[in-house]
Amino acid sequence: MTQPVTAQRDAFPHTKRPLPWFLAAFLAMLFFIPIDATELKVNIGVDSHPDRLAVIVLVLAWVWFGGDQRAFVRTPRSKLFVSAACVFLAIAVASLLLDAPRIINLNDFQLAEKRFALLGSFLVLAWFALTALRFEDLRGFASYLIGLAVLMSIGMLVERHTGYNVFYELGRTILSPIATVAKSPTDLHPPVNVEEGRTIVVGPTQHGLAATTMLVMVMPFALVRVIDATSRKSWWLNMAALALMAGAAVATGRKTALLVPLALVIYMTFYRPRQIMRIAPLGLVIFIVSVHLASPGALGTLLNVGNDASSSSTGHRVGDFTDLKPDVLAHPVLGRGYGTIVPDEPRTFRINDDQYLDEVWETGFIGLFAFIWMILAPTVIAHPAIRKRGSPAASLALAAAGGCIAFFVVCALFDSMSFTEAPYMFFLVAALTTIAAAGPEGNVQPTRALARQLASGRPRAAAAT
Amino acid sequence: MELAYALRTLAQRPRALAVGVLIAAVAAILSVYSLNGGKLKARSLQHSSASTQVIVDSQKSVLGNATQPFEPLAQRAWVYANFMTSPSFLDVVGKQVGLTGAQLYAAGPVNVNEPRSEQEPTDLKRNVQITGETKPYRLSYEAQEKLPTITINSQAPTTAQAVALANAAAGGLQSYVATSESEEGITPGSRVVIRQLGPASGAVVDGGISKSLAAMVFVLVFVLWCILVLLAGRFRRAWRESAVALSDQTDNPREGNLPEHSEAAEPNHGERPERVGARQVGAYERDGADASRGEPSYLPQRALLDTRAVRGGDRPAPVPARSVR
Numbered sequence: 001m002t003q004p005v006t007a008q009r010d011a012f013p014h015t016k017r018p019l020p021w022f023l024a025a026f027l028a029m030l031f032f033i034p035i036d037a038t039e040l041k042v043n044i045g046v047d048s049h050p051d052r053l054a055v056i057v058l059v060l061a062w063v064w065f066g067g068d069q070r071a072f073v074r075t076p077r078s079k080l081f082v083s084a085a086c087v088f089l090a091i092a093v094a095s096l097l098l099d100a101p102r103i104i105n106l107n108d109f110q111l112a113e114k115r116f117a118l119l120g121s122f123l124v125l126a127w128f129a130l131t132a133l134r135f136e137d138l139r140g141f142a143s144y145l146i147g148l149a150v151l152m153s154i155g156m157l158v159e160r161h162t163g164y165n166v167f168y169e170l171g172r173t174i175l176s177p178i179a180t181v182a183k184s185p186t187d188l189h190p191p192v193n194v195e196e197g198r199t200i201v202v203g204p205t206q207h208g209l210a211a212t213t214m215l216v217m218v219m220p221f222a223l224v225r226v227i228d229a230t231s232r233k234s235w236w237l238n239m240a241a242l243a244l245m246a247g248a249a250v251a252t253g254r255k256t257a258l259l260v261p262l263a264l265v266i267y268m269t270f271y272r273p274r275q276i277m278r279i280a281p282l283g284l285v286i287f288i289v290s291v292h293l294a295s296p297g298a299l300g301t302l303l304n305v306g307n308d309a310s311s312s313s314t315g316h317r318v319g320d321f322t323d324l325k326p327d328v329l330a331h332p333v334l335g336r337g338y339g340t341i342v343p344d345e346p347r348t349f350r351i352n353d354d355q356y357l358d359e360v361w362e363t364g365f366i367g368l369f370a371f372i373w374m375i376l377a378p379t380v381i382a383h384p385a386i387r388k389r390g391s392p393a394a395s396l397a398l399a400a401a402g403g404c405i406a407f408f409v410v411c412a413l414f415d416s417m418s419f420t421e422a423p424y425m426f427f428l429v430a431a432l433t434t435i436a437a438a439g440p441e442g443n444v445q446p447t448r449a450l451a452r453q454l455a456s457g458r459p460r461a462a463a464a465t
Numbered sequence: 466m467e468l469a470y471a472l473r474t475l476a477q478r479p480r481a482l483a484v485g486v487l488i489a490a491v492a493a494i495l496s497v498y499s500l501n502g503g504k505l506k507a508r509s510l511q512h513s514s515a516s517t518q519v520i521v522d523s524q525k526s527v528l529g530n531a532t533q534p535f536e537p538l539a540q541r542a543w544v545y546a547n548f549m550t551s552p553s554f555l556d557v558v559g560k561q562v563g564l565t566g567a568q569l570y571a572a573g574p575v576n577v578n579e580p581r582s583e584q585e586p587t588d589l590k591r592n593v594q595i596t597g598e599t600k601p602y603r604l605s606y607e608a609q610e611k612l613p614t615i616t617i618n619s620q621a622p623t624t625a626q627a628v629a630l631a632n633a634a635a636g637g638l639q640s641y642v643a644t645s646e647s648e649e650g651i652t653p654g655s656r657v658v659i660r661q662l663g664p665a666s667g668a669v670v671d672g673g674i675s676k677s678l679a680a681m682v683f684v685l686v687f688v689l690w691c692i693l694v695l696l697a698g699r700f701r702r703a704w705r706e707s708a709v710a711l712s713d714q715t716d717n718p719r720e721g722n723l724p725e726h727s728e729a730a731e732p733n734h735g736e737r738p739e740r741v742g743a744r745q746v747g748a749y750e751r752d753g754a755d756a757s758r759g760e761p762s763y764l765p766q767r768a769l770l771d772t773r774a775v776r777g778g779d780r781p782a783p784v785p786a787r788s789v790r
Binding site (some may be wrong): 351 | 543620
């Protein structure tokens with residue numbers, strides 16, 4: 001086949017195809033602009049956050065630049081994740097429409113519409129990634145993701161040490177003609193009764209948990225490269241990136257920063273036990289030292305088990321189960337309706353520190369199973385590809401599936417869908433997993449190019465892109 | 466092109482689309498109307514809200530008296546606002562608007578200064594809230610920590626009902642407190658006076674919700690129907706082609722197994738398949754590209770969707786017949 005020769009030349013970032021670049025720009029926005037704290041000065045008909053506008057731009061670009069030319073439907077890539085996402089969407093819609101009179105009576109319908117718009121944005125991003133990227137783009141894209149995460153980590157470490165949130169401050173300056181950026185919630189010396197006296201480090205998000213989630217979902221890409229490193233330079237570079245990400249995640253003072261990487265290591269060990277065991281001793285030392293240097297004291301705070309067990313956060317988590325029981329019993333099958341939980345009304349709605357509980361609450365047990373399946377479907381797709389040791393797809397599939405596992409764990413630790421950045425990252429990583437699992441054979445030749453080429457009578461394979 | 470192809474495929478099935486429109490219209494109508502004895506009855510989706518305020522005052526009003534502090538009255542206002550959610554009070558309010566107390570749902574004020582975890586409902590409180598979620602007549606009260614006022618918000622199917630409900634709550638508090646004071650024999654100078662700060666005013670909250678709900682249901686059902694039509698078409702095609710492939714296999718057992726993708730199963734025997742229907746035979750065209758390689762084959766017109774289009778030159782290529790022409 002002549003395809004690989006052509007493919008090497010046309011792979012992100014060495015490509016003139018516009019769609020991967022649009023996706024890259026979207027990710028840059030996600031990693032550097034505090035989207036939830038930014039309000040555009042123009043009315044775009046939906047929420048004025050920049051990501052909504054960016055999603056509209058993605059859709060227009062998809063149409064204009066022929067996104068449907070590489071239509072996902074006719075690729076040999078697995079449809080498992082897409083169908084799982086569609087099933088979840090259908091259940092979410094059903095949960096809302098089948099109980100619409102009650103939801104309208106409670107004035108929650110408009111809120112649900114907004115939440116659906118947001119869910120639509122997540123799905124658009126996944127669809128865009130699935131149709132914009134070819135397998136050959138993934139390596140470059142993984143490097144790009146690691147690069148973004150490293151820059152974000154540096155910014156967060158600066159924030160942790162100085163209190164200066166570069167994302168908010170620079171964002172406010174650069175975006176001032178078109179948008180307003182709220183004040184950063186960063187607080188290095190919070191009162192004891194606020195946020196349990198924890199230092200507040202948020203990076204480009206509004207909550208440390210969202211920033212941590214973004215970093216831990218990129219970590220497996222760096223970790224796999226450490227495992228697969230063929231040169232000392234590559235090993236050290238990726239280990240440094242991993243250490244920076246870990247340091248920045250721990251800097252938020254969130255337990256998620258320790259638990260999710262631990263889950264990732266366990267997941268990776270399942271597939272690559274020998275490699276993980278080989279790097280474990282040195283990796284652990286580097287991890288502890290770098291985290292301590294990057295965020296002094298943070299590790300000790302997180303590992304204070306006695307404090308954790310008696311904290312109000314832990315107490316609240318325990319209360320989630322009993323206090324949610326009436327709602328679950330009232331609407332066990334389809335929940336009280338997707339998007340109808342209003343966090344601004346504390347006398348009616350509690351904030352659950354668990355996305356799975358939120359899913360039971362909003363979409364019932366059917367919705368919960370669909371949600372879990374949507375998260376795990378990419379890992380199921382990736383499994384055979386990861387098992388094919390030595391194939392170019394194996395490492396990429398393992399890294400991307402690791403990102404999905406990170407999100408799976410994250411969902412058990414806090415209400416991840418409430419922070420826009422976390423689901424954006426998941427839907428992107430899920431799409432990357434699907435592409436990686438299919439390998440180069442998952443690519444599809446753009447239909448227009450194929451038709452042109454066939455009409456000219458040239459052999460088909462020569463023009464395969 | 467894929468999108469255009471799907472739209473074109475749908476356009477070629479006008480009858481299926483018409484059925485889809487019909488089903489979507491029925492679903493949309495049923496989302497805003499209910500069948501009641503063979504007749505359509507509009508669901509009460511639209512509702513209105515109204516609001517008014519009362520001040521908890523003394524016989525000599527504190528509003529114009531700089532020497533009297535608000536705080537003691539503010540504490541009473543807080544107590545009254547909570548009391549106004551009680552069943553006995555709701556009975557009083559209900560009677561004034563021609564309802565029973567059980568038809569009303571009321572929520573008391575929230576102390577915004579409390580930590581969120583204190584404000585969040587316990588399971589017992591949530592049980593009570595859930596039972597009231599479907600009640601169309603609703604009251605909620607707001608009281609501030611240092612102000613002797615209670616804001617009464619009401620919700621009802623019509624604006625007139627919402628206004629009446631809010632006024633009834635204010636009047637109900639006035640009469641309840643006055644009756645209580647008379648029964649207790651409180652001297653006039655020591656009595657608390659409830660003054661309503663103007664009549665309630667209200668408006669429709671979600672005008673057009675029925676239309677938007679119906680539109681949403683129509684679009685969703687119609688889109689689902691279109692997807693079903695497309696999937697059914699693909700399945701029918703795959704079914705027919707698998708039948709052809711099976712019969713070919715039976716005729717030539719040494720040719721091997723079924724093709725990997727039945728959707729674009731290629732007879733590829735150098736001649737047209739004989740066991741397919743006339744409609745399908747019409748869809749087969751000469752493959753120019755393969756003919757150039759000396760591999761004559763006949764491919765389905767819809768082979769454009771074949772996933773093997775990407776796999777390079779190791780297999781005979783499916784060709785979109787219209788593109789070749």
